[in-house]
Amino acid sequence: MVRPGGRSARVQASVHTAVRELAAEVGRDALTVPMIAQRAGVTPSTIYRRWGDLQELLSDVAVERLRPDTAPRDHGALPADLTAWAEQFLDEMSSASGRAYIRDALLGDPDGGNAGQCSAYAAEQIDVILNRATERGEETPGVETVMDRVVSPLMYRILFRPDGLDAAYARGLVTGLLDPTGRWPGKAA
Amino acid sequence: MVRPGGRSARVQASVHTAVRELAAEVGRDALTVPMIAQRAGVTPSTIYRRWGDLQELLSDVAVERLRPDTAPRDHGALPADLTAWAEQFLDEMSSASGRAYIRDALLGDPDGGNAGQCSAYAAEQIDVILNRATERGEETPGVETVMDRVVSPLMYRILFRPDGLDAAYARGLVTGLLDPTGRWPGKAA
DNA sequence: ACGCTAGACGCAATGAATTTGCTTTAAAGT
DNA sequence: ACTTTAAAGCAAATTCATTGCGTCTAGCGT
Incomplete structure (x- = not known):
């Protein structure tokens, strides 16, 4: 059990900032536990x-950085809200550092709790957007549907096929979900 | 550059089998490079x-094991083919060992080549299914659409939310793709 | 307010893993 | 067959991970 305050809290904070500073300075792959310990002023x-080990520490720091710091902006209508959110999500997550954080969060994660937390963050944001839309009287899909149709494809491509990923793709996912006029998008896509 | 034949090939093969054997004997988490080297009859x-390091080696071995060994079965119609494939995919990938392989493949993968290979395997299988359907005269979505609507949600949940994942969910994804009678699945889902 | 207790930290020694310079082997090209 | 050169073996040196033990302090009860 981690004690909430006092020295334990100071150690935790200084280790976390040491990780972030060193990751920025020498690169994430060059990090070692002794290096972090020295910067943080603690022993390895x-x-x-x-x-436990470096990966679990990195996983911890990664989850902290993946937490959204602000509620999604209100654009006045569901399509605009979802599109803007998806574009920003893709932008943040597909950067080199974003992908590194996702991988770290997935990696050092014996019980799967950290990865679940990341997913919960996205679900929370989407829930806010959908609730606003419902209050406006708009018809909305469920959170799970948005997760399956928008978040999952984005994350899959970020992890497995990082090439040729752009804002247009994110917009297309939202459009396909909200305006199902055609049955399927063109096969050429 | 890895030489294609002779001693280099023998070393590669013996290291790979050493990894598989030892993973089965002592467990994946107990593997070390010196241990593998000794079993394979090479030096660390x-x-x-x-x-480079253990993770890249494990990533290599994982990709090999994730390669499908057989073409998808032909059930005579697209919905049955896709459903069966999705159920089998989920079954294999969501097992403890399947998830470990996926994580290994993603992890030790500086350039993203191994992860891309995994995605390519799935795309290949789906392409076979869709081509058969087209030859039968059935109307089919594109490969990318199936990747977005079926493979991505399955993989996302396997990685981020492994709980409450069953064959019914996989079937639902395929149904939602092929029979869009209702606009969205129920919000309760 | 004061001491008690348990969890967390520092220190140091031990054992294992990683890295590296140099030599030797054996594919691939001529 | 000879030359070239990438890859493997060997061994020393370095770095990292692990663990036992003493000390400190946050949290708690009196």
């Missing part, structure tokens, strides 16, 4: 005891 | 020089 054994 | 430095 403290980190090993508390986090 | 050989592995480090060729693969």
Whole structure:
């Protein structure tokens, strides 16, 4: 159990900032536990005891950075809200650092709790958007549907096929979900 | 560059089998490079020089195991083909070992080549199914659409939300893609 | 307010893994 | 067959991960 305050909290904070600083300075792949420990002013054994290994520590830091810091902007209509959110999501997640954070969050994650947290963050944001739309009287799909039709394809491509991924693709996913005039998008896509 | 034949090929093969054997014997998490080297009859430095680190080696082996060994079965109609394939895909990938392989493939993958290969395997299988359907005269979505609507949601949930994932969910994805009678599935889902 | 207790940290020693310079082997090209 | 050169073997040196033990302090009860 991690104690909420006092020295434990200071250690946790200084280790986390050490990770972020060093990741920016020497690159994420060059990080080592002793290096982080020295920057944070603690001994390596403290980190090993508390986090187990480097990957779990990185996973911890990654989840913190993947937490959205602000509610999604209100554009006055569901399509605009969802499109803007999807574009921003793609933009943040598909960057080199974003992908590294996602991978770290997935990686050092014995029980799957950290990855589930990431997914919960996205679901929360979408829920806010859908609730606003419902209050306006708009008809909306369920959160799970948006997760399946928008978030999943974005994340899949970010992880497995990072090439040729742009805002137009994100917009197309939202459009396909909200305006199903044609049955399927063109096969050429 | 890896030489295609002779000693290099023998080393590669013996290292790969050593990884598989030892993973089965002592568990994937207990693997170490020196252990693998000894079993394979090579020196650790050989592995480090060729693969860089344990994760890249595991990623290599994982991709090999994720390659489908057989063409998808022909059930005579697109919905049955896709449903059966999706159920089998989910079954294989959501098992403990399947998830471990996916994570390994994603992890030790600096350039994204291994992950792209996994995605290509799925796309290949789907392409076979769609081509058969087209030859039968059935109307089919494009490969990319199936990837977005079926493969992506399955993989996203396997990675981020492994709970409450069953064959019914996989069937629902295929149904939603092929029979869009209702606009969206129920919000309760 | 004061001491008690348990969890967390520092220190140091131990053992294992990684890295590296140099030599030797054996594919691939001529 | 000879030359070239990438890859493997070997061994030393470095770095990292792990663990036992003593100390400190946050949280708690009195």
